[in-house]
Amino acid sequence: MNRTRTIALAAVSCVAGLTLLAGSGLAAKKATVTLTVGLTQDIDTLNPAVGQLVPDYEVWNLQYATLTRKSAKDFSTIPGLAQSWRSSNHGLTWTYTLRPHLKWSDGVPLTSADVAYTINRARKEQWLNYTAFIGNLTAKAPNPRTVVITSSVPDPRLPGLGDTYIVPMHIYDKISKANLTKYAAQDGVGSGPFTLETYVKGQYWKMKANPGYWQGKPAVDEIVFRVFTNSDAMVFSLQKGELDVIDNPSPASFKDLQKTKGIVAVQGQQGSFDELALNGYNGKPPRSKKFSSPNPALADLRFRQAIAMAIDKQALVSRAYGGIGVAADALSPSADPEWTPKIPASLRYDFDLDKAKKLLDSAGYKDTDGDGIRNLPNGGKDIVLRYLIRSESIYAKPISDFVTAWLKDIGIGTKLSVYSDSQLTVEIGKGAYDMFTWGWTPFVDPDPQLSYFQCDEVAHDASDFTNYYNDASYCDPTYDKLYAQQRVELNHAKRVAIVHQMLTRFYRSAVYDVLEYTPELQAYRTDRFTGWLQQPAKIGPVILTNTSPTYFNLKPIKTSTSGFSAVSVGGIGGVLLLVAALGLLGASRPVQARAAREERSTKPGR
């Protein structure tokens, strides 16, 4: 007993002393300007060909420069690695001139060969993150500063190539196609403002400023991205000053942050939305008996319109979403609000339960058996819609509480069932639903999001129900025709007009009630850095944006040290341990005495 205590005492004292030493040792270091970012998600792989998680894009945006960039203000195309470009051949061919003296962060010159290599290899090998952008492009490098890119079809996105991360040929050339998906890409060789320095799985990664970046060395020396699995702990760290900016605090703590002095809380909009989707399958394209059919009433436009009128989006935002987000009208197909049409008041389905009831009455959906639920015309069955709820969403259940109550009010029954995302994908593919709520986050170019609602994308091959994107089962040949038109329309204003026309049409079909434009919740401190950029301007988030322009734009307010103060933590910890050791020393004598006394006692236990 006695000896154990002495050893314990010695050990605690040693630990205390060394902790103090460790603390003071750390104090000597700091001089670099460090930005510390708190995220709730780790990266998977830093390989831009295959990575799929949101934080991956942040790393690529910082590490890999692109031929052209997208402006922070409105995503318009601005020079990047290329300082200028011109088109020929009716906009099918684009010739880019690179800036002089471009270099990779390891000193190897960056030339047009790297650009052509990336585009051509990504197209040939169908790199997951590239095909959507360069699937139709072929690139040539006639001289080190010239890239000639030819598109096989008219592509309105050109000359913009802001999503195509140029990878270092001298590194990727050594990786075969078979090994590419396994390559973790922690080489840290890049051409952007920051490059990867260290990555510690599940904890943090660090990026350092690239002095050879073509715009010059950033004012921030290093960025530390820390991964939190407890978003409340992340919020505490921001409030304490250990972090400079955070993404994805819980909605409850976001409201606290909105009231906190010295912290700016941002509801960043970049096109994400939640929708109440109805099953609009109308027999096109034809499909086998393996698929389930929607409730027959859903085929009736008036019935769908009545549902749209029964939803009070404003109430959903303030009550189901807890006041976070913006009530929506049309679907937003892009992070750029320019592409989302304003639905005129005369065409809008505003919340009006009486109007909805009258519409249902006039369309022949009457409650013939007097049970409060309307019946299908001609003495048909009660109309009870299968309403599928996502278990992974914190909002799906509260939304369903409101929606089912409103529907009940207008005489439509619902049958709720809960699914995981993976099961729900299958159920949607099978057509085994009448309605569900889910959401999308679109790209900057509206094309992908628009493509999901073509007839071809309605599930129709039963060998794999999940192979399709059209989760409204909406099929409208006019929409498809307009889609094909906007795809090749090189005149921007004309293309915007076509897209607006498509989305207004889609809105009027009432198969897809977009409920809310859902924001990315973020917060940053104002005491250490200035120059936070929202992308797009005024409404967007500050980090995890489409091209992450914030980081290069940040300037330290004073010569601040790292956000993460190991010194105080180590120091206080050491003091604490010393106190504990002294306490133990003081207490140990009486304890010893007591132990000795007990050893001698022969008194029975009770």
Add this chain to the structure above:
Amino acid sequence: MSLRFVSGKLLGALGTFAFVIVFNFFLFRVVEGNPVGTLFRGRNLTEAQRAELRHQFGLDGSKLDQFWHYLVQLAHFNLGRSYETNATVISEIGHAAWPTVVLVGVSTLLSTLIGVWMGIVAGWRRGSWRDHGLTSFTMATYAMPDFWLGMLLLIAFAVLLGWFPIGGISDPASTATGFSKLLEEAHYLVLPCATLTVAYLGEYSIVMRSSLVDVKQEDYLVLARAKGLRDALVRRRHAVPNALLPVVTLIAINFGFVLSGAIAVESIYSWPGLGLATYHAIRAPDLPMLQGLFLVFSASVIFFNLLADLAYAYLDPRVRTA
């Protein structure tokens, strides 16, 4: 211990493991769902790319083909590749295993030692103020959910007092190496470890106490005292070793769960261990990862149960002959 006894237990463990291997495969395929569809929703992939992904994930053959493939892989200690991170499941588990073993291992050890000691102190003088004090304390901590206790400790010691870091297992800004790095990491360990220790010591303390109270009625203790042994000796040599038997089982079984981690505490303290890995894999859904994790967890539980059986037989001769 007879060879027959040992080999019987060993065979039993192996049989259980074989069952787990088969069950493990089908468990994650009962629910229909296509990971490619979910993982790549909204990614605008071409049909060819999706087919390629299904092939990469090994989802393109029949269930029987996939099962055979799984068995062959397993025979080569290959648990497949994670859908989400594309790294091998073995390496993913390897990364997450160490933090968990340290955290849950240290805390299990501490809660065992402290809990057993508390149980002895409380049980030896049943009804004393120490007994009342300790039993109320352990009952209270045992009843507390670990995530709640964790959150309280985090707010008190990391946020308000600032004595300990808020989360993680090391300081990204640190350049410490060697022993000072170890100390720094120990500093990060304190709160999560304290949470788990306090939350679980009650279990040991309560079992130890009641076991000791039972043993105290036994005739051999009266005999020991009649021989004139001191109270402390009676306790140490005669009462505690016999009372420890049920605790040994409990310890062995709990060590089996060390690997499966502590999901709630790991997520509160952003501790990148196996518990968190499981949570992420369920959310993704990352079938190979889940499969691998469940296999490792089952193996560890089976192993420690076997160890408990053998240790029990060694400690208590009655078990061997029964």
